[in-house]
Amino acid sequence: MQDSANKTTSSEAEVVPLPRLLGFFLRFIVLQLVLFTLEMLRPVQEHLIQPFTAMLAWLSWKIMSVFDSGIGAQGLVIYNETTNFAIEVVAGCNGVEATIILLAGILAFSAPWRYKLWGILWGVLAIHVLNLVRIISLFYIGQWNIHAYEWAHLYIWQALILLDAIIVWLIWIRRLPVKAEVCNPVAG
Numbered sequence: 001m002q003d004s005a006n007k008t009t010s011s012e013a014e015v016v017p018l019p020r021l022l023g024f025f026l027r028f029i030v031l032q033l034v035l036f037t038l039e040m041l042r043p044v045q046e047h048l049i050q051p052f053t054a055m056l057a058w059l060s061w062k063i064m065s066v067f068d069s070g071i072g073a074q075g076l077v078i079y080n081e082t083t084n085f086a087i088e089v090v091a092g093c094n095g096v097e098a099t100i101i102l103l104a105g106i107l108a109f110s111a112p113w114r115y116k117l118w119g120i121l122w123g124v125l126a127i128h129v130l131n132l133v134r135i136i137s138l139f140y141i142g143q144w145n146i147h148a149y150e151w152a153h154l155y156i157w158q159a160l161i162l163l164d165a166i167i168v169w170l171i172w173i174r175r176l177p178v179k180a181e182v183c184n185p186v187a188g
Contacts, residue, residue: 087135105169115177
């Protein structure tokens with residue numbers, strides 16, 4: 001016979017102690033500070049971020065040119081050869097910031113490295129596939145209506161890319177194996 005005082009409800013069993021939660025949050029913040037600082041360093045910009053952004057612009061142009069023969073590209077600029085409407089893929093449009101937030105969330109969470117690596121792989125892929133959709137859609141929205149382009153660019157897609165990182169992180173947590181040390185965000 002069990003004593004009713006020893007029973008815990010499912011909601012009580014899932015409560016994370018405050019010190020562990022604060023530990024996760026502190027690791028998350030420190031990792032973001034480190035990763036965002038690294039991203040801003042000139043060598044990282046020159047050898048990683050700028051080439052990645054150029055590849056992203058090229059890939060966006062390549063995908064669009066399969067369906068639209070009137071598309072041109074030069075460096076970071078993608079343009080319509082008929083209307084001369086153009087967009088430039090620059091820092092802030094390359095998905096790097098959302099990737100850094102996702103990386104910090106995965107790395108700060110207590111989980112086996114195997115699961116962290118899978119989360120990073122699939123998460124980065126999800127962010128950058130959605131970012132390709134973002135760039136392509138903004139290119140066509142801008143040709144349709146410049147005001148809609150500005151609004152979609154500054155508000156809709158900014159939020160959606162960050163939301164993508166959060167959703168990917170939550171799905172990753174949900175798919176972790178059920179173990180006390182894995183499901184606890186504050187365990188070392």
